[in-house]
Structure formats: structure tokens, C-alpha cells
Amino acid sequence: MTFIDFNFYLFATLLIVAALGVITARNPVHSALSLVLAFFACSALWILLEAEFLAIVLVLVYVGAVMVLFLFVVMMLDINIEQMRKGFVRYLPIGALIALILAAQMIWVVGPVGPDVLADDSLQQAVRHDADYSNTKELGRILYTQYVLPFEIASVILLVAIVAAISLTLRRRPKTKYQTPGKQIKVKRNDRLRIVKMDAEAKE
Amino acid sequence: MTLEALNYVTAWPEIFLLAMACLVLVVDVFISDAKRDFSYFLSQLTLIGTFVLVMTVPVDGREIAFNGMFVQDSLSIVLKLFILALSFVTFVYSREYLKDRNIFKGEYYVLGLFAVLGMMLMVSANNLLMIYLGLELLSLCLYAMVAFNRDNGNASEAAMKYFVLGAIASGMLLYGMSILYGLSGSLMLSDIAVAITQADDSRIGMVFALVFILVALAFKLGAVPFHMWVPDVYQGSPTAVTVFIGTAPKLAGFAMIMRLLVEAMGELHTDWQQMLIILSILSMATGNIIAIAQTNIKRMLAYSTISHVGFILLGILVGTNEAYASAMFYTITYALMSLGAFGIIMLLARKGFEAENIDDFKGLNQRSPWFAFLMMVLMLSMAGVPPTVGFWAKLAVLNMVVQIDMVWLALVAVFFSIIGVFYYLRVIKVMYFDDVVDDQPLSCGRDIQITLSTNALLVLALGLYPAGLMSLCISVFA
Missing domain, CATH: 1.10.287 (Helix Hairpins)
Incomplete structure (x- = not known):
């Protein structure tokens, strides 16, 4: 096993573990953080494939921007995840059964040609480039x-x-109270103040 | 690579449309609600301009642009002209409806124009990537337009269903495309067609990809058993959006089938023919039978759409050039009929009232004999009664089916069409023989009246002289 192979298996394992963490963690913040880890592991794999630009973009855009926004949303909206997961156990058997049938059908159809396609000569090793x-x-x-x-x-x-x-x-709320400085400045005395002439009254 | 090599002149109409849509978006921000009509006129001007540009685009035979991403041929030009015309009329119909509901906003037109751009790209796609991107551009605009009346619970529900199911369908499409790409090594439709002819052991894989792509196509067109979103979306969205969804996108869907099934996977005709037979029979059966039970006319027309999609698929599955022409004729005439029918529904609607139920059409003849007559023409055409164009469309498709010795299939189609006649005739009966319940006078602008009359009379005129449109469709596939 070369050093590159070792790295591949290391990051691939990390990716799978992190991906499982995303869907199994009870706390949505933990899920989001697992997703960050998954992105990191994935970008490492892409670097092994010599796709440096994509790997860097993955970290910059997804980890740096998207996931941070995601965490904001999770923390600010306070979504009740338990409520959303309520039907999970109930629908698990039927969902699993359908997934199993689908997978079995696909394997049944594609199965015989699967290995041939993989052994096809047209799938050559990608060309390696210099640094x-x-x-x-x-x-x-x-x-x-x-x-x-x-x-x-x-x-x-x-x-x-x-x-x-x-x-x-986007909603313009009609009930929201806000100030318009322009109007405030333009206000004249007569707009706000009413001088009422009254006769002096004697104290009783 | 030079700029000339891109051959971008061929895509001049699309470039113009995109630029104008962005202009409408910017202009709309700066005008007040009272002057919102300006956005409307600018959008209509855009559609007219694009129409003229499509007419004048220099094409002899088949023009490829953007390194094979984009193709301009007679199919794309004819369909684009119809898409633009249908969208133009849709905008005319919907203006008053939107105003009455306080949703007369520039976004409707901006999203509408972008949707038209998406459709035009789908029609001109020569690459799997472009088909997908065009479809997504169209779908995203439609999702947003369905939810446009955001204070309406039904509209939000419809948008949610449409979005989730549409996303699943897109996923299916991508899955199929990725398998196809994996087996053929190219995203170009022509390369895929070549790869399929040369495929021996990977043919089963190609069929595997075909299944996913066909499921996605059936989803987008609303063929049974992938039709569940159609009634809810048609009923839930504002009628101004329903009419948009129910007309021009059908032409784009037809083009997508032509590009994917015929151009790229024409070699697998025997495989997709069987699948389309099942889809088509189920669509005609479900659409026509369930429509009988509907009391809401938008929902009824949704089921009628499903049955018409069955008929369109019937024309496609035959697999000859003449049959594709008949399917195209059917799609265009169906879009025309559906445009008129929804136009009348919007005509009957007014501020605070939706003419959604069949009962709302009671005694329309006494309120307005002219519009009752137009609605009768449209309903008869949908049912396929001569001398309307719907009859010729059905006849052309059935003729093609009989020609490949599938008489049983033609009989099934006729059988379900006869069942379908019932619910179209019921609308006519309600209009002419029932007493008026709602005696508010019909009020609408002169522009809508003229367009609507032209629309319905065109259905009649094409029924009397179908040869022109038919020969146009045949010339596309010649």
C-alpha cells in the first residue's frame, strides 16, 4: 500500500463515518458539524484525484459559507427535530422494504453486465500531471x-x-412602526402644536 | 477558439429574451404599484420581439451553436414560435385576474419570461446538460409562480407538492442521464445515439437508463402513474398560473421527449414503445374516468390534461415521422384548447370570487351567449367532436396507431375518449340548460374579449381547415 492509497482509505473511512453522523446525530448542530467534517474529508479525496481547485472551492464555499449559514438557520429557527422524526420508526419497515425491492430489481437487471463494464478497457487510469x-x-x-x-x-x-x-x-408589514427622518425634519410647528386661546379663569 | 466558432447568432432570440427579462426585473423595482402596467407591456414587447427574432433567425436545415450544446432546427423554431405565442396570450388573459387579487406584481412577468427562456432552451437542447438546465429553469419558475399568491393555503400546499415531486423527478432524470453518460461517454445526443447502435452487452444498461429517464418524463408531463401532482397543482395555483403551466410547457415537454427518446435513444424504440403503451393506456383510463367525478372545473381540466397526455404518448409510441407529426399536432391543438378553457374560467372570475366549480357555469348562456358559445366550442374540441380541431388531432393519432397494426390500442383509445365526452358535455349542459344562479354581469377588458374570441374561433377554424397546421407539423419531421 502506497502513501496515496493509505490516504485514500483514511479519508474515505472518515467520509463514511462523518456521513453516517449527519443522519444519525440527534442534535441538529452535531449533524451540521458532521457535514463539515464530511466536506473536509471529501475535499481531501479530491486533492488525491488532482482536482485541487474543486477541493479548495468545496472548503471555501461549502464549509466557509454554506455550512455557517446552515448553522445559523438551525440555531435561529429552533426547528423541533423530534417532531419531524416521529414517523421515522413507523415508516421504516415499509421504506426499507421498498428500498430493498428496488435495489434487488436493479441488481437483477444490471448484475450480469456489472463486472464486464468495470473491466472495460475504456475506463483507463486518468493521466497524471506535473506539479x-x-x-x-x-x-x-x-x-x-x-x-x-x-x-x-x-x-x-x-x-x-x-x-x-x-x-x-419579502413582506412589507403595514403595522411595523418606523421613522422617516426626512418627514421628521420637514415637520412645522403648526403640524404638531395647536394654540388654543382661552380666557383666564378665576380660581374658585 | 474564436467567438465565431460559438455561432451565437443562432441563439440570438434567447440572448435577447434573457437580456430583456433582466431589464424587466430591474425596471420593475423602480416603478410604483400604480404604474405596474409598464412591466406588463415591456414583457409583452419582449415576447413579440423574441417571436420576430425567432422568425428571422438565419437557419438552413440544422444549425449547431455553442459547441454542440444548442441546436436550431425546424422542430425547435416551430415549437418556439408556438411557445412564445401561447405565453403572450397567457399574459393577456392573466392581467385582470392578477389585479383583482392584488398579486399583480412584476415578479409574475419576470418569472414567466425566465420560464419561457427555459422552455426555449429545452426545445433547442442538443446535450443532456442543456436539457436538464432548461428543465430546471422552467420548473423553478413554475414552483415559485404556483406559490405566488402566498396568503392562500391551497396555493402553498400545491407549490410544496409540486416542488417535492418535481425534485424527485429531476433526480430520476439525472440518475438516468448519469447512467447514459457512463455507458456512452458523452453528453451529446448524437454521440449517445451512436453509442447505443454500437452497444451490445451494455444495451441492457442503456435500457436501464431509459427507464429512469422515462419515469422523469412521465412525471413532468403528468402521465399515470406519475400524475398525482397534476390535479392538486392545477386546482391550488391561481388560475393565471394554471393556464401558464397547462399550455406552453406541454410543448416543451413534447420537445424533450423528441430529443431524449427519438434523437438520442431512437434505437431503443422497441423498448420505450412498450413502456409508453402502458403509460398511455393508464393515462387515458384514469384521466377520463376520474374526471367524471370532479365538481371543480380546474380539477376536471387537470384530469382531462392527463387523458390528453395519454393521447400524445400514443402518437409518439408509434415511432414513425408521420406519427411524431401527429403527436405534435395534438400537443399544439391541446395547448390551444386548454388556453381558451382556462381563459374562460378567468373571465368568469372576479374580485373575491373564483369561478372554480362547474356549478359556477350554470346558465352562462343567459348571461353571455357569446362566451357560452366559445366555451362550447372549446369543450367539444377537447371531447374530439367535429368540426373542431380536437377531432382532427385525435383522428390523426389514431390513424397512425392503426397503421402499425395496433387496432386494439386504437379501440382502447376510442373507448376512453367516448367516456370522456360525458364530462365535457356536462359543462355544456350546465351552461345551456340550467338556470342562472349567479347573475353578476361579466366584466372584462376589450383586449381579453378579443383574444379569447380569437383563441376559441381558431380552434373552430383549424377544425375546418386543419391542413395548414398539419402540413407544418409534417414538414418539421420530413
């Missing part, structure tokens, strides 16, 4: 030439997601 090979540059080149249309459309989809989320959640 000065720029992954980022290659990705950028292909993203802005060959895949420019899907790339742009993916950005449009993100735009639609923003528009949809805002249009569904």
Missing part, C-alpha cells in the same frame, strides 16, 4: 469556451432562485 499543471486554468478555459452556454444558464437559474425567494418571502 506545475494549473487545474484552475484548465477549468476556466473549458468553462468559458465549451461549456459557456450551460455555465450562463446555471447563473440564470441562480438568479431565478433569488427572485423566487425574495418574491415569496
Whole structure:
């Protein structure tokens, strides 16, 4: 076993353990933290595959931004997870049965060709590159030439997601009290103050 | 690689549409609620502009752009023109409806325009990636539009169901596509078609992928047994959104089937033919029989959609070019009929009142003989009664089925269509022979009246002269 193999098995095991932790932990914060660990292990695996740029992006975007936001949401919304898990045990047998049947069917259909496909010569070992090979540059080149249309459309989809989320959640609450400094400054004495002329009255 | 190699001129209509949709989005932020009509006119202008651009796009035969991601052929051009026209009419119908419900917002038009962009990309997709992205762009817009009336519990429920089931369907589609990619080594439809002809031992794997893709397609089109979302979404969403979902996306769905099943996996025709036979029979049976029990007209039309989808699949499963043309003819005419029917439902609705129940149509003839007549034409066309276009659509499809010696299948289709006639005739009976319950006068703008009349009369006119549209459909597949 080479050092790379050792690393692969180490991080792969870590990934599986962390992934199991995500779905088994009772506390949602623990689940989220397990997911962070899973992302880290995954990015290590990607580095082993020479996909450095993707590995770094995974850590930066998912661990740095998405998961932090996720933790915020979990802590702020105080979702009652117990309530959501209530039906879990009840539906487990039927769910497991269906999953089992599905898996059995798939294996039954694909089974005979499975090993042949894996032994296919077309699945060659990926070409290894030197240390000065720029992954980022290659990705950028292909993203802005060959895949420019899907790339742009993916950005449009993100735009639609923003528009949809805002249009569904933004509310102007009419009852909210707020100040408008402009109006406050413009206020004249006569707007607020009413001088009432009264005759002097004698003390009884 | 040069800019010319991208051949982006071919995709000029899409680029224009995208730019204009972004413009509408920005402009809408800066105008007050009172001037919201400006967003509406700008959106309509966008659709007209895109329509003109599609007409003038320089294409001889088959034009590939963006390194094979995008294809412009006669199928895509014809379908795009119809998608744009249907969306235009949808926007015309929905303006007053949205205003009456205080949901006349720019987002409706922005999301609508992006959905049209998604449909146009689906129609022009030449790559699995583009099919998926176009579909997601369309679906995301539709999910948001269903939930648009956010204070309405039914709409939120419908949106949730649509979103969850749609996500599952997308997952299925991706699963199938990934298997296909794994076996063929390419995302290009033409490469996949070649890989399938050369596949010997991996053919079973290809069929395996086909099953997942077909499930996803059935989900998106609403074919039985993947139809559960259709009635709830049709009923729950605001009618202005229902009409949008029920018309143009069907054309995009048809194009998706053409690209995936025929262009990429045409070699597996014998395999998907059997699957489509089952889907089609189940759809026609379930759609037509359950529609009888409905009292809500939007729900009834949802079940009617399911049965019509069964008919469209019937045309596709035959597998000849003429049959694809008949299925396309059916899809276009169905979209036209459904557009008109939902238009009338919106016409009857007014502030604080939804004309959702069949009972709301009682005595429509006494309130407005003209619109009762138009609704009768639309219902007869859906039922497939001559001289409306629905008859020719059904006849063309059945003719193709008979030509491949599947007379039994044609008989089954006729049998269920006859059952279906009942619930269409019931609407006509209610309009003409029942007494008026709701005697509020119908009020709507002149633009809606003219468009609606044109829409319904077109159904009649195409029924009298179906040759033009039919030859257009045939020329697409020639």
C-alpha cells in the first residue's frame, strides 16, 4: 500500500463515518458539524484525484459559507427535530422494504453486465500531471469556451432562485412602526402644536 | 477558439429574451404599484420581439451553436414560435385576474419570461446538460409562480407538492442521464445515439437508463402513474398560473421527449414503445374516468390534461415521422384548447370570487351567449367532436396507431375518449340548460374579449381547415 492509497482509505473511512453522523446525530448542530467534517474529508479525496481547485472551492464555499449559514438557520429557527422524526420508526419497515425491492430489481437487471463494464478497457487510469499543471486554468478555459452556454444558464437559474425567494418571502408589514427622518425634519410647528386661546379663569 | 466558432447568432432570440427579462426585473423595482402596467407591456414587447427574432433567425436545415450544446432546427423554431405565442396570450388573459387579487406584481412577468427562456432552451437542447438546465429553469419558475399568491393555503400546499415531486423527478432524470453518460461517454445526443447502435452487452444498461429517464418524463408531463401532482397543482395555483403551466410547457415537454427518446435513444424504440403503451393506456383510463367525478372545473381540466397526455404518448409510441407529426399536432391543438378553457374560467372570475366549480357555469348562456358559445366550442374540441380541431388531432393519432397494426390500442383509445365526452358535455349542459344562479354581469377588458374570441374561433377554424397546421407539423419531421 502506497502513501496515496493509505490516504485514500483514511479519508474515505472518515467520509463514511462523518456521513453516517449527519443522519444519525440527534442534535441538529452535531449533524451540521458532521457535514463539515464530511466536506473536509471529501475535499481531501479530491486533492488525491488532482482536482485541487474543486477541493479548495468545496472548503471555501461549502464549509466557509454554506455550512455557517446552515448553522445559523438551525440555531435561529429552533426547528423541533423530534417532531419531524416521529414517523421515522413507523415508516421504516415499509421504506426499507421498498428500498430493498428496488435495489434487488436493479441488481437483477444490471448484475450480469456489472463486472464486464468495470473491466472495460475504456475506463483507463486518468493521466497524471506535473506539479506545475494549473487545474484552475484548465477549468476556466473549458468553462468559458465549451461549456459557456450551460455555465450562463446555471447563473440564470441562480438568479431565478433569488427572485423566487425574495418574491415569496419579502413582506412589507403595514403595522411595523418606523421613522422617516426626512418627514421628521420637514415637520412645522403648526403640524404638531395647536394654540388654543382661552380666557383666564378665576380660581374658585 | 474564436467567438465565431460559438455561432451565437443562432441563439440570438434567447440572448435577447434573457437580456430583456433582466431589464424587466430591474425596471420593475423602480416603478410604483400604480404604474405596474409598464412591466406588463415591456414583457409583452419582449415576447413579440423574441417571436420576430425567432422568425428571422438565419437557419438552413440544422444549425449547431455553442459547441454542440444548442441546436436550431425546424422542430425547435416551430415549437418556439408556438411557445412564445401561447405565453403572450397567457399574459393577456392573466392581467385582470392578477389585479383583482392584488398579486399583480412584476415578479409574475419576470418569472414567466425566465420560464419561457427555459422552455426555449429545452426545445433547442442538443446535450443532456442543456436539457436538464432548461428543465430546471422552467420548473423553478413554475414552483415559485404556483406559490405566488402566498396568503392562500391551497396555493402553498400545491407549490410544496409540486416542488417535492418535481425534485424527485429531476433526480430520476439525472440518475438516468448519469447512467447514459457512463455507458456512452458523452453528453451529446448524437454521440449517445451512436453509442447505443454500437452497444451490445451494455444495451441492457442503456435500457436501464431509459427507464429512469422515462419515469422523469412521465412525471413532468403528468402521465399515470406519475400524475398525482397534476390535479392538486392545477386546482391550488391561481388560475393565471394554471393556464401558464397547462399550455406552453406541454410543448416543451413534447420537445424533450423528441430529443431524449427519438434523437438520442431512437434505437431503443422497441423498448420505450412498450413502456409508453402502458403509460398511455393508464393515462387515458384514469384521466377520463376520474374526471367524471370532479365538481371543480380546474380539477376536471387537470384530469382531462392527463387523458390528453395519454393521447400524445400514443402518437409518439408509434415511432414513425408521420406519427411524431401527429403527436405534435395534438400537443399544439391541446395547448390551444386548454388556453381558451382556462381563459374562460378567468373571465368568469372576479374580485373575491373564483369561478372554480362547474356549478359556477350554470346558465352562462343567459348571461353571455357569446362566451357560452366559445366555451362550447372549446369543450367539444377537447371531447374530439367535429368540426373542431380536437377531432382532427385525435383522428390523426389514431390513424397512425392503426397503421402499425395496433387496432386494439386504437379501440382502447376510442373507448376512453367516448367516456370522456360525458364530462365535457356536462359543462355544456350546465351552461345551456340550467338556470342562472349567479347573475353578476361579466366584466372584462376589450383586449381579453378579443383574444379569447380569437383563441376559441381558431380552434373552430383549424377544425375546418386543419391542413395548414398539419402540413407544418409534417414538414418539421420530413
